[in-house]
Amino acid sequence: MKRNGIFSRALIATLALALLAAACAGDDEASSEEASPSDATTEDSSEESSDSSSSLSEAVAEAGVVRIGVRNDNPPMSFVDDNGDWVGFDIDLANAMADQLGYELELVPVDGTTRISFLQEGQVDMSVASMNHTLSREEAIDFSITYFWDNQSFLVRTDSYESIDDLIGETVAASAGSSTIDSWGNYVAERGGDAPEFVEFDDKLAAVQAVRDGAVEGYTEDNITLLALAAGDPDLTLLPGGHNPVQFGIGVPENQSDWRDEVNIALQNLWTIGEFAEIYEPWFEGPDRIIDLPLGGTMEIWS
Numbered sequence: 001m002k003r004n005g006i007f008s009r010a011l012i013a014t015l016a017l018a019l020l021a022a023a024c025a026g027d028d029e030a031s032s033e034e035a036s037p038s039d040a041t042t043e044d045s046s047e048e049s050s051d052s053s054s055s056l057s058e059a060v061a062e063a064g065v066v067r068i069g070v071r072n073d074n075p076p077m078s079f080v081d082d083n084g085d086w087v088g089f090d091i092d093l094a095n096a097m098a099d100q101l102g103y104e105l106e107l108v109p110v111d112g113t114t115r116i117s118f119l120q121e122g123q124v125d126m127s128v129a130s131m132n133h134t135l136s137r138e139e140a141i142d143f144s145i146t147y148f149w150d151n152q153s154f155l156v157r158t159d160s161y162e163s164i165d166d167l168i169g170e171t172v173a174a175s176a177g178s179s180t181i182d183s184w185g186n187y188v189a190e191r192g193g194d195a196p197e198f199v200e201f202d203d204k205l206a207a208v209q210a211v212r213d214g215a216v217e218g219y220t221e222d223n224i225t226l227l228a229l230a231a232g233d234p235d236l237t238l239l240p241g242g243h244n245p246v247q248f249g250i251g252v253p254e255n256q257s258d259w260r261d262e263v264n265i266a267l268q269n270l271w272t273i274g275e276f277a278e279i280y281e282p283w284f285e286g287p288d289r290i291i292d293l294p295l296g297g298t299m300e301i302w303s
Contacts, residue, residue, distance in 0.1 A: 055258060056125060056252075056253060056256040057256070057258040057259040060125055063103075064103055066097075066098050066103040067123070068108065068124060069109075069110035069115050069119070069126070069251075070090050070091060070110065071112075074088070074090075074130050074225055075225075075228040076089060076228055076284075076291050077130045078129070089148075090128045091107070092279045093128055093270075093276075094128045096279060097263070097266050101262060101266050108123065108124050110124070110129050111202070112175055115251060116131075116137065116141055119141050119251050119252065120253065125253075126144075126251060126252050127141075127250065129251065130148075131143075132222070132244075132247060132248060133247050134179050140254075142251070142252050142254050142255075144250035144251075144252065145249065146249055146297065147250065147276075147299065148248035148296075149245075149247060149297035150223050150224050150245075150296060151222075151246055152180050152220060152243055153241060154172065155211055155218060155226040156217065156219075156236070156239060157211060157235060157236065161217070161239060163241070164187075164239050164242070168196070170217035170218065171198075171199065172216050173198070173200075173201055173207040173211065173216040173218070173219040173220070174199075174201070174221070175204060178221065180221060180243075181198060181200070183243055184196055184198075207219045222246055223238060223293075224291055224293055227293070228290060267299065268299065268302060271299040276299070277295075280295060
């Protein structure tokens with residue numbers, strides 16, 4: 001799998017249009033077509049991985065291959081660029097994790113819902129898929145330590161609103177299955193507002209277009225995703241602050257503590273040897289970064 005290239009600033013202005021249109025328009029078709037080889041080749045291991053009494057750590061070691069679920073519609077974390085290459089921070093991290101664990105990498109495309117269900121069904125061994133660690137998700141899968149820090153706000157039409165509080169009582173968009181739905185509902189309730197009305201989208205580009213068209217007053221997502229979607233478009237603005245601090249973790253199947261420990265130790269090794277910073281810098285801090293997002297936290301390191 002190709003490692004990420006450095007994008008020129010000229011490409012930033014096209015992310016929300018040409019790049020994202022290509023990635024998102026074919027997302028459903030790509031997910032079904034690309035996932036099928038993985039399904040076909042791992043049917044037997046799926047049954048074994050879904051059995052909580054079996055050891056996923058041993059199964060992966062025996063196979064010599066780690067199947068990592070990654071999104072292909074979420075720039076700059078993981079997306080298909082205008083050259084048709086699957087790139088992004090999560091893609092680079094998945095490659096590094098496979099190297100640290102000593103296994104061959106098999107990337108499996110997932111989306112906002114299958115990044116969890118594929119773990120439950122044994123179709124992937126971990127999900128490096130921009131997944132916020134929440135209590136509700138903790139009931140379905142287990143998580144690694146935090147590897148990414150962000151917040152969730154709203155993308156709105158420029159000059160329409162000044163703060164997220166202005167959107168209380170308005171109809172807003174959210175990604176289907178996103179943690180923003182519960183978070184915004186809780187935020188509004190804490191301020192005495194009525195339950196918000198959501199329009200849920202499977203396609204991020206369609207959600208952004210709904211904002212442009214005035215069909216919704218804002219679109220709530222991770223700030224990093226909203227910044228990418230709004231890149232180069234002066235008619236869209238990210239509201240400051242947020243309603244939900246984000247802590248991304250790597251998803252792993254439940255009741256596989258040995259495997260979760262291996263994942264955590266691999267993450268910590270990447271951090272301590274400086275490779276994590278080398279992966280992070282070109283996407284978020286370097287001169288050719290797509291999004292300006294300084295590292296927002298420090299990884300937990302075990303002694």
